[in-house]
Amino acid sequence: MGTLAYTLRDTAIRLAEVSTTPRLDAEFLAAHALGLERSAMLLRLTDLDTPPDLAALTQRRLRHEPVAYITGRQAFWDLDLVVTPDVLIPRADSETLIEVAIDHFKATTALGQVGPARILDLGTGSGALLLACLSAFPEASGVGIDASAAALAVAQANAARLGFAARLHWLHRSWINADWSDDLGRFDLIISNPPYVETDADLDPMVADYEPHSALFAGSDGLDDYRILVPQLASMLSPGGIAIFEIGHSQADAVSDLASNAGLSTEMRRDLAGKPRALRFSLGIGGMNG
Ligand code: GLN
Numbered sequence: 001m002g003t004l005a006y007t008l009r010d011t012a013i014r015l016a017e018v019s020t021t022p023r024l025d026a027e028f029l030a031a032h033a034l035g036l037e038r039s040a041m042l043l044r045l046t047d048l049d050t051p052p053d054l055a056a057l058t059q060r061r062l063r064h065e066p067v068a069y070i071t072g073r074q075a076f077w078d079l080d081l082v083v084t085p086d087v088l089i090p091r092a093d094s095e096t097l098i099e100v101a102i103d104h105f106k107a108t109t110a111l112g113q114v115g116p117a118r119i120l121d122l123g124t125g126s127g128a129l130l131l132a133c134l135s136a137f138p139e140a141s142g143v144g145i146d147a148s149a150a151a152l153a154v155a156q157a158n159a160a161r162l163g164f165a166a167r168l169h170w171l172h173r174s175w176i177n178a179d180w181s182d183d184l185g186r187f188d189l190i191i192s193n194p195p196y197v198e199t200d201a202d203l204d205p206m207v208a209d210y211e212p213h214s215a216l217f218a219g220s221d222g223l224d225d226y227r228i229l230v231p232q233l234a235s236m237l238s239p240g241g242i243a244i245f246e247i248g249h250s251q252a253d254a255v256s257d258l259a260s261n262a263g264l265s266t267e268m269r270r271d272l273a274g275k276p277r278a279l280r281f282s283l284g285i286g287g288m289n290g
Contacts, residue, residue, distance in 0.1 A: 004030060004041075007050040018064055018206070023064050025067050025266045026215045029057040032071040039160065056282055065206040077132035079157050086150035088215040090128035094193050097244045098132045100269050101189060104242055105137065112241065116140050116188035120236070122175070122229060123147075127155030129191045134164045143184065147174035148214060174229050186236055188244035194218065194225035196251060222248055223255070230258040233281055242282045250274035 010025050015022035031038040033051035042049065060070050068074040068089040076090035077098055083089055092208050105115045115137045124144035141246055146152045152170050161166045173180050195218040197203065207216070218224040226245070233243045234272035243264075247255050256266040256279065264281040271277035 002050060004047070004048040004050050005045045007054065008045075011054065011100075014058065015061055019060055024278040025061055026058075028067050028071055030054050031060060032073075033057055050263050064209055066206050066210055069210060074128075076126075076128040078135055078242055079128070079158075079162060081126050081128055081153060082161065083126050083130070084150075085210060086148060087154045088211055090126055093271045093273070093275075093277050094129065094246055095132070095136075096190055096269055096271045097129060097193070097246055098136060100244050100278050101133060101191065101242075102136050105189075106192060108240070114139070115123060116241075117144070118185070118187045118238070119189045119191065120184065120187040120193035121145065122190065123215070123225075124155050124170075125193070125195050127152050127158045127191060130155070130168070131158060131162060131164055133189065134167055135162075136160065137189075140189075141169075143169045143171060143187075145171045145175075145180075146171055147172075148177075148212070151212070151215075175225070175232075181232060181236060184236065184239065186238040188238050188241045190233060190236060190241070191244040191245075192229065192243070194244070196222045196225065196248045198222040218226055221254070222251065224257075226251075226255050227256055230264070230281070231257075231262045234263055234283055237283055239283075242280055244278055244280050246256065246277060247279055249277065252276040252279065255279055 006134050008030060011026035012023040015025050019025050027038050031041040033053040033070050036040055041137045042120055065087055068083050069085050072082055074083045074090050077095055095239045102131050118134050118139060119140050119142040122148045127144055130142045130144045134140055144155055149172050152172055187274055195216050199220050252268050259266045259281050268276050268282045269278040
């Protein structure tokens with residue numbers, strides 16, 4: 001034990017074995033053990049003592065458990081979300097989808113059209129994408145679908161905590177069933193981060209051993225869920241509506257082909273690391289672009 005400044009340094013050195021962000025991890029774990037926000041802790045580093053629980057939390061991280069599951073929190077867009085092992089941990093990569101949505105509707109608003117009124121999130125998990133959209137588009141209401149009841153409970157709790165519950169509707173259903181979308185109506189914005197990892201992909205143990213496999217894996221080429229969903233999008237979009245899907249960085253061509261076979265045009269957006277990360281589908285003429 002001893003001063004926190006020293007312990008953080010020591011903890012970060014140990015976490016470097018399992019993490020690419022060891023100092024940040026150490027800070028989040030210590031702040032969690034202290035019951036403080038990380039920023040508040042950092043301002044008081046020299047007068048805080050090492051919290052007794054930090055050693056146990058560090059041991060968990062050394063066994064590859066993600067920080068977000070240890071602390072139960074993850075920041076996404078402008079939101080502070082609760083996460084549990086029932087949901088995929090929201091990633092900064094996925095914020096690319098929110099940027100695409102905002103850019104699209106900013107452009108149409110300039111043409112005198114309104115933002116999205118109805119938003120659908122396919123495989124909502126923690127609710128990250130849908131809640132970020134409601135935050136970005138104050139006039140919109142949303143429907144979140146997930147095949148996992150446990151995930152929906154997390155999404156619902158996040159919506160309630162953040163004050164979005166009245167604008168949302170949650171449905172426990174799976175697109176494996178043919179009639180899953182019959183009663184949904186049409187949407188101005190459909191957003192999705194479906195499972196897209198190849199079944200035999202060599203994932204980091206932090207992901208493979210802790211995150212829900214149903215949210216990750218999608219068949220031998222990772223395209224199973226796109227094959228089901230993309231052909232159905234045209235009949236679910238309102239006139240002028242768009243769908244924005246996250247993709248694995250090597251899947252842009254394959255998923256764009258599915259879209260063009262379904263009569264959709266596609267535009268690709270890269271994430272901050274420069275990797276293809278989001279595809280925007282719209283009705284109408286034109287091919288892949290970008
Ligand atoms: N981006 C996640 C990963 O590779 C996968 C998310 C997903 O399958 N939708 O860790």
